[in-house]
Amino acid sequence: xxxxxxxxxxVDALDDEDSAFGAVADDTLSKxxxxxxxxxxxxxxxxxxxxxxxxxxxxxxxxxxxxxxxTVGPKLIDPPRTGDGPxxxxxxxxxxxxxxxxxxxxxILASIVHATPNMLLMIxxxxxxxxxxxxxxxxxxxxxxxxxxxxxxxxxxxxxxxxGLPLVVILAAALSPENPIVxxxxxxxxxxxxxxxxxxxxxxxxxxxxxVEAAKAMGMPTRTVIRREILPNxxxxxxxxxxNASRNVIFASVGLYFIGVLPYDTIVNxxxxxxxxxxxGALQTTAAAHWLLAPLITVMLLSFGLIMFAQGTDRMFNPxxxxxxxxxxxxxxxxxxxxxxxxxxxxxx
Amino acid sequence: xxxxxxxxTVQLLVTIVTVVSLSFFLIRFLPGxxxxxxxAELLQNNPGMSQAQINRRVEARLNIAPDDPLLVQYTDYLIxxxxxxxxxxxxxxxxxxxxxxxxxxWTIFVMATAVGVAFVIGISAGALMAYxxxxxxxxxxxxxxxxxxxxxxxxxxxxxxxxxxxxxGLFPLGGRYSGAVEPTINLLTPMQTVGFLGDALRHAALxxxxxxxxxxxxxxxxxxxxxxxxxxxxxxxxARLRGLSERRIALRYVGRNAVLPMYTAMLITVGFLxxxxxxxxxxxxxxxxxxxxxxxxHRRDYPLMMGVFIVITxxxxxxxxxxxxxxGWIDPRASADGGSD
Numbered sequence: 001x002x003x004x005x006x007x008x009x010x011v012d013a014l015d016d017e018d019s020a021f022g023a024v025a026d027d028t029l030s031k032x033x034x035x036x037x038x039x040x041x042x043x044x045x046x047x048x049x050x051x052x053x054x055x056x057x058x059x060x061x062x063x064x065x066x067x068x069x070x071t072v073g074p075k076l077i078d079p080p081r082t083g084d085g086p087x088x089x090x091x092x093x094x095x096x097x098x099x100x101x102x103x104x105x106x107x108i109l110a111s112i113v114h115a116t117p118n119m120l121l122m123i124x125x126x127x128x129x130x131x132x133x134x135x136x137x138x139x140x141x142x143x144x145x146x147x148x149x150x151x152x153x154x155x156x157x158x159x160x161x162x163x164g165l166p167l168v169v170i171l172a173a174a175l176s177p178e179n180p181i182v183x184x185x186x187x188x189x190x191x192x193x194x195x196x197x198x199x200x201x202x203x204x205x206x207x208x209x210x211x212v213e214a215a216k217a218m219g220m221p222t223r224t225v226i227r228r229e230i231l232p233n234x235x236x237x238x239x240x241x242x243x244n245a246s247r248n249v250i251f252a253s254v255g256l257y258f259i260g261v262l263p264y265d266t267i268v269n270x271x272x273x274x275x276x277x278x279x280x281g282a283l284q285t286t287a288a289a290h291w292l293l294a295p296l297i298t299v300m301l302l303s304f305g306l307i308m309f310a311q312g313t314d315r316m317f318n319p320x321x322x323x324x325x326x327x328x329x330x331x332x333x334x335x336x337x338x339x340x341x342x343x344x345x346x347x348x349x
Numbered sequence: 350x351x352x353x354x355x356x357x358t359v360q361l362l363v364t365i366v367t368v369v370s371l372s373f374f375l376i377r378f379l380p381g382x383x384x385x386x387x388x389a390e391l392l393q394n395n396p397g398m399s400q401a402q403i404n405r406r407v408e409a410r411l412n413i414a415p416d417d418p419l420l421v422q423y424t425d426y427l428i429x430x431x432x433x434x435x436x437x438x439x440x441x442x443x444x445x446x447x448x449x450x451x452x453x454x455w456t457i458f459v460m461a462t463a464v465g466v467a468f469v470i471g472i473s474a475g476a477l478m479a480y481x482x483x484x485x486x487x488x489x490x491x492x493x494x495x496x497x498x499x500x501x502x503x504x505x506x507x508x509x510x511x512x513x514x515x516x517x518g519l520f521p522l523g524g525r526y527s528g529a530v531e532p533t534i535n536l537l538t539p540m541q542t543v544g545f546l547g548d549a550l551r552h553a554a555l556x557x558x559x560x561x562x563x564x565x566x567x568x569x570x571x572x573x574x575x576x577x578x579x580x581x582x583x584x585x586x587x588a589r590l591r592g593l594s595e596r597r598i599a600l601r602y603v604g605r606n607a608v609l610p611m612y613t614a615m616l617i618t619v620g621f622l623x624x625x626x627x628x629x630x631x632x633x634x635x636x637x638x639x640x641x642x643x644x645x646x647h648r649r650d651y652p653l654m655m656g657v658f659i660v661i662t663x664x665x666x667x668x669x670x671x672x673x674x675x676x677g678w679i680d681p682r683a684s685a686d687g688g689s690d
């Protein structure tokens with residue numbers, strides 16, 4: 001104990017004698033401590049902010065249900081088979097078929113659950129493809145500027161103006177993809193462009209900071225500067241956009257399966273169920289209404305969950321909210337802050 | 350500014366060339382793509398046919414001569430397209446250009462009406478929400494906007510068609526207009542014209558409604574955010590001190606400044622709605638361009654499908670181009686900082 005104070009005194013003395021340049025950090029962080037700190041700053045603090053928001057909590061709960069349905073669900077519930085039960089049994093009538101059956105007697109709950117893993121793979125593939133592509137393109141372009149930037153932005157603008165759905169339709173026609181991961185990538189084939197553009201403008205703002213200049217002056221290679229100094233600043237933005245990209249993957253895949261653009265043999269998607277119900281006359285008779293409504297509600301609920309989550313995480317941008325949560329005080333939220341950020345960010349890109 | 354115009358024009362040309370090349374290469378090269386599929390189909394249906402005959406048939410249908418050198422094929426394709434020749438639809442028995450020419454006005458009619466209605470609703474709701482910020486109206490409308498904006502338009506389409514179309518029988522189930530109504534737009538016969546327009550509107554009503562329900566929320570939230578920001582500006586306080594009427598402040602000072610930054614975003618949305626017509630028109634069996642694209646796909650009518658793709662993408666590209674060029678003219682603030690970004 002006494003030794004330590006001694007040591008401190010010596011350091012203090014050194015500090016006083018020499019100029020500030022002579023001072024050396026008196027203790028270095030061990031690797032483990034550094035990881036703990038990074039974890040706290042990048043995951044625990046944002047998570048706490050997110051959890052504080054009711055919308056984010058609702059969103060997380062809903063997303064959790066779907067994750068459960070997609071991972072554990074297929075093991076708990078038998079796959080749907082023709083003739084599982086009577087045809088077109090209504091919903092909430094028997095325990096054997098809680099959501100009823102379709103016109104071939106397949107259990108609707110089982111169909112929904114067994115379509116989920118593919119759906120999640122698709123969402124994940126599409127979301128990752130969009131965000132990674134956009135982040136790579138946006139940061140390189142924004143950081144390098146000049147000719148490279150001009151060329152990349154030209155390409156990006158061209159990709160951005162091509163409307164996604166018709167492009168996906170002809171790609172699907174030419175490739176007839178069946179692997180969910182491939183489908184996910186095709187569905188977002190030009191979704192990255194808009195995001196890349198907004199990431200670029202964020203990078204343009206971040207790179208003006210003095211610490212980026214310092215890093216460059218120290219001779220860090222470009223890749224390291226981008227990874228260590230620039231990326232952490234735009235990560236929350238990228239995360240929120242990952243959620244939005246996922247939502248678009250769901251909309252597009254369900255829509256395209258529904259109009260029969262993507263090929264299928266069995267029920268691999270909620271869109272397929274909607275298509276089968278639509279073809280099977282679920283619009284004409286009320287007896288088949290549950291067959292149509294079940295997948296519709298499934299899609300709507302997931303989309304609602306994702307949007308709630310995105311709205312809640314939007315607050316992570318707000319530096320004041322962040323600062324308050326990193327020190328454990330829980331002051332009352334000033335009203336203006338909640339109003340100003342989320343609305344504009346989401347609607348206008 | 351001139352440099353910006355040149356840059357945008359080059360960009361438009363690049364977009365068009367990209368789209369056209371893409372459709373050319375997709376038809377021509379992808380394994381299992383349209384050309385191969387068509388060849389396989391012809392072989393299956395006519396086992397006695399020689400390779401040359403099959404190639405000729407493929408050429409007649411897809412506008413492609415597979416035996417010519419690649420460059421010749423490509424330039425032929427470009428020349429044909431520039432002359433408005435997109436080949437002949439195999440299922441409709443008419444030139445693709447003709448089918449598209451008859452379909453485009455309907456898609457534009459539906460989308461323009463929907464966008465117009467959504468614009469009025471979204472912008473006025475957004476402005477009201479901003480004025481009554483923090484009130485119960487504001488929070489309810491915000492939630493409503495977020496929720497309606499979180500469900501894709503085709504789901505509204507299915508639900509509306511199911512409830513109002515099939516169950517209650519209030520709206521027709523498909524088509525552009527009733528068979529009994531003669532399509533007339535003529536100032537000399539106003540009664541018939543009004544009757545026809547009303548009938549056409551009734552057929553498009555559910556489609557329009559589903560787009561409006563989906564789109565209004567995003568614009569309302571955008572308008573709300575922009576207006577709130579402007580309401581706090583100093584020049585607004587000055588305007589009030591000058592004793593200008595509230596109405597004038599609301600329209601000229603807040604409204605205009607809040608709407609203008611949304612101009613480009615809105616036109617891009619319009620472009621994407623145009624692309625989104627692919628799914629909606631299929632649900633309502635509404636023969637616009639999107640409908641024919643999927644018809645072409647299902648019935649392996651590739652010239653028709655590719656024709657729609659080219660027309661939709663080029664229309665959207667030109668739309669965005671016009672939006673970008675006119676933006677500086679509509680909102681002088683944009684040209685002040687060069688408008689290059």
